[in-house]
Amino acid sequence: MRVIDSLCASLGQGLFVDYIVRKADSGASLEETVEYGEELKSHICHFFTVDDLFHLKRGGRVSGATAVVGKMLNIKPVLHVDDAGHLIPIGKAMGRKKSLAALVDKMTELQTLGKDDPIFISHGDCQADVDYLIGLIKNRFGTRNFFVNMIGSVIGTHSGAGTVALFFKGRHR
Numbered sequence: 001m002r003v004i005d006s007l008c009a010s011l012g013q014g015l016f017v018d019y020i021v022r023k024a025d026s027g028a029s030l031e032e033t034v035e036y037g038e039e040l041k042s043h044i045c046h047f048f049t050v051d052d053l054f055h056l057k058r059g060g061r062v063s064g065a066t067a068v069v070g071k072m073l074n075i076k077p078v079l080h081v082d083d084a085g086h087l088i089p090i091g092k093a094m095g096r097k098k099s100l101a102a103l104v105d106k107m108t109e110l111q112t113l114g115k116d117d118p119i120f121i122s123h124g125d126c127q128a129d130v131d132y133l134i135g136l137i138k139n140r141f142g143t144r145n146f147f148v149n150m151i152g153s154v155i156g157t158h159s160g161a162g163t164v165a166l167f168f169k170g171r172h173r
């Protein structure tokens with residue numbers, strides 16, 4: 001048995017495991033699968049947006065003033081999990097649809113998806129936003145293999161209802 005720190009979170013870890021299982025199922029040896037996993041972990045992209053900045057405020061990610069002004073101006077952050085597994089804000093969008101489009105823009109910039117590679121999406125009780133995101137992805141990339149699931153309670157506590165996260169394989173995180 002070997003352990004690989006995927007540096008992934010939420011459904012990003014699920015995507016990582018999906019690729020590892022497919023590698024092992026292809027007949028790769030344990031050592032080949034471990035080498036693949038060590039290389040793969042720097043290519044699992046995690047991008048997400050939240051609908052309510054107050055959950056990020058409670059977790060110490062943004063100040064109270066930022067949360068209030070962000071709510072007043074309908075600013076939605078776009079966040080990313082970097083190579084070290086840290087949560088990094090990478091942008092802001094005015095409004096929900098623009099924040100979801102920003103996720104697809106990052107995907108367009110970084111993705112290295114083959115025709116059968118899956119795209120994983122997790123959300124905090126906002127299926128309509130997921131459907132909109134899937135529509136954007138299909139318009140840009142055609143029909144894809146999607147796996148959608150609700151975020152878990154730990155991530156949900158920190159990000160809140162209305163969180164939408166997009167996971168895919170890319171050139172780098």
